Amino acid sequence: MPKQTFLNLPEEKRSNFVNTALREFALNDYQNASVTSIVRELGIAKGSVYQYFENKKDLYFYLIELAGNRKLEATGELLASPGDDFFKWYRKLHVSSLVYDIQYPVEGALLRNVSKEENNEEIGNMSLHNKQEAITFYKHVLKQHYNSGLIHTKPSYTAFSYLLVQTGLGLMDMLQIQFNFSLRECAKNNTSPEVSEEDIKSMVKKVVKSLQQNSIH
Amino acid sequence: MPKQTFLNLPEEKRSNFVNTALREFALNDYQNASVTSIVRELGIAKGSVYQYFENKKDLYFYLIELAGNRKLEATGELLASPGDDFFKWYRKLHVSSLVYDIQYPVEGALLRNVSKEENNEEIGNMSLHNKQEAITFYKHVLKQHYNSGLIHTKPSYTAFSYLLVQTGLGLMDMLQIQFNFSLRECAKNNTSPEVSEEDIKSMVKKVVKSLQQNSIH
Amino acid sequence: MPKQTFLNLPEEKRSNFVNTALREFALNDYQNASVTSIVRELGIAKGSVYQYFENKKDLYFYLIELAGNRKLEATGELLASPGDDFFKWYRKLHVSSLVYDIQYPVEGALLRNVSKEENNEEIGNMSLHNKQEAITFYKHVLKQHYNSGLIHTKPSYTAFSYLLVQTGLGLMDMLQIQFNFSLRECAKNNTSPEVSEEDIKSMVKKVVKSLQQNSIH
């Protein structure tokens, strides 16, 4: 949790700080993100960071929460309310997620980094943990849909949930490959890649269709 | 590329070195893997590393190639020869890959780390690069199958290849979640998790079935 | 000297401040006692400390004086009036000192710390200074006793005064060793060790007897 000092900061200072810090953690994983780097960029004293946060880890978790909340605000409504058409919901979910990441590449890249933290003993294996939670979530939704008669075939919940999670996690990579940009680069320059919502929709649609349809036999 | 010095090394020294280095890079990502750690563990002179390799990066790439080759040797025959049944092939491919990773957790963990290197300017985005190559590969195989009449529905090659790649990449996580072990921990202790080949086969089968079947509508 | 600001403070604020500061300097020597710690504990502004005192040193000396005075108040009457029996007086003096320290471990520990400050250029060698004064004091008392005929053997004033001082200084250590407690720990938890006045009396008696008797030849 940030210290009161941080919360008392005038809006501009605070957002300046947050932006720079977000960027640092978007471009580097936890260990390699550097407090020194942040203060150098901001031109503030190193001590200030520790007036704002307990330590690097505290700052990190704050940024995760912040970025997470921002994204949730932009895309969260959907998440909570899967409509009757499961795949439509899943598609919209990921389109809006990708659109967000494209629009806010810094937050996007940061959250993507978080979902890859695996080797850090201080932080723990967030990657696996998140995946497990996501699988549980999809299982829950799928069961509800099946019980409500919205899905007619009873799927192997676990396996299929895995597919849904794993597929979702890679969509941004797919986007980067197809449209030949680097989200990281965008986060660095604080620009958005030239990818339209239509591009995203179309890509996701194809992927979900592949997932949905009995595509091959 | 390793220097000649390294290649001239007596077998035992070389393999000692390699094993320890592999382990270091299996437990840590590139930036956090430490040359110091390696020589400390080995009890050799620090300078030796730089007699063998240009620098840390050179060593890293050598290890990647080595681990890749080792795995290829164990699982490569399959890869080269997709039989008539695409999904059977895909299944066997990943079963053998997982079995290998379970048996050789160090090499497995190292290669998994590589597939996550995204943020290092010195290294480049290996994750994306690998994915792109894998997608191209699957597209190629799928096209061949279709052209040979082994597949009757023409899939969206790109989208479906993406699914295949992405699904494959996450299987080890799925295994860890289902059987509650940590590959990293295994690499650390140089032990294998208590997961049988049957366990793996069964898990992969379910996932591939989900991918293959028109599971939901 | 505290600034007027401090003296104007309402009683409760002032005593709150003093208590916390005493504790900090009881648990740490001068250099390692931290103003930051004090204000953190108190939940007051850092600047306040510097409204009250010139600087850390000023605060330190104020606390020393305060703790000294408190102890003097509790044990001082004795000090001023050595009766006819020198050793009885000496014994009572130290029993009451130890009892005080046991009862007020914070003040006790602080004063003990002071008597060890030796290496700080900013502070000077308080330990030596105090010892010197104490020796002078005992010399004075001894001379008076001798001149009044209360002591029949003329001692080597200086040497014997040294013994008295030095013996006195270590009694709390002896107590801690014999009753296996840590005054510092008590100061930390603001508790008193489970040592009775009888325990103290008995210990001091033995030591003083050893000092007094021609114990060995």
Add this chain to the structure above:
Amino acid sequence: MPKQTFLNLPEEKRSNFVNTALREFALNDYQNASVTSIVRELGIAKGSVYQYFENKKDLYFYLIELAGNRKLEATGELLASPGDDFFKWYRKLHVSSLVYDIQYPVEGALLRNVSKEENNEEIGNMSLHNKQEAITFYKHVLKQHYNSGLIHTKPSYTAFSYLLVQTGLGLMDMLQIQFNFSLRECAKNNTSPEVSEEDIKSMVKKVVKSLQQNSIH
């Protein structure tokens, strides 16, 4: 334990390092002694210290042992062989200890600092620990003397041992007071105070006589 690196150092470098480090820890207690200060003085790279020692604590304990051994070498024979006359032995013991400290004020001051470490959680309470050990040692010697008939009065072993320990610990202070010098200052300038062995002998003799004789009644 120092690392091999340190032991391999050419004599001059090593002794340079040791001298500077000893001095730093002679002038400051553990917490306030500064690695930075040492390297600054020596004009070497900070990293070097950590090629030589695991960390500051490692260095500290090495220096303690070194200084302890040096002193033991100079004064140790006595310690091991209390002759028939207990007080003569005790006197000689402390005379030789003081002579050593006067001659080698750096080692002397360092060891004195060690015997005062009390408030450091990382180091533990060395002061109390040492005292306890010393008391045990004297008790042992006294018992032997009594059993051998060399002492005719049975002392209160514990109390008297305490007196012996405590008296010994303060002798250097007494010396400083009487001859008006500062051991610390001497350690700083690497000079010896102008105190002769005779001065020391005479001072100790008086103190021990006070301790021994039935000085007052």
Add this chain to the structure above:
DNA sequence: AATGAATGAGGGTTCATTCAT
């Protein structure tokens, strides 16, 4: 081919003190 001491920049963190409000 091997050594391993030296480097020096960088890491995160703590601190007493100042000063504008």
Add this chain to the structure above:
DNA sequence: AATGAATGAACCCTCATTCAT
């Protein structure tokens, strides 16, 4: 009288790399 953000130097420690031997 109180605030508390800002400072910047200092702390211990780690690192990849060099280079003389």
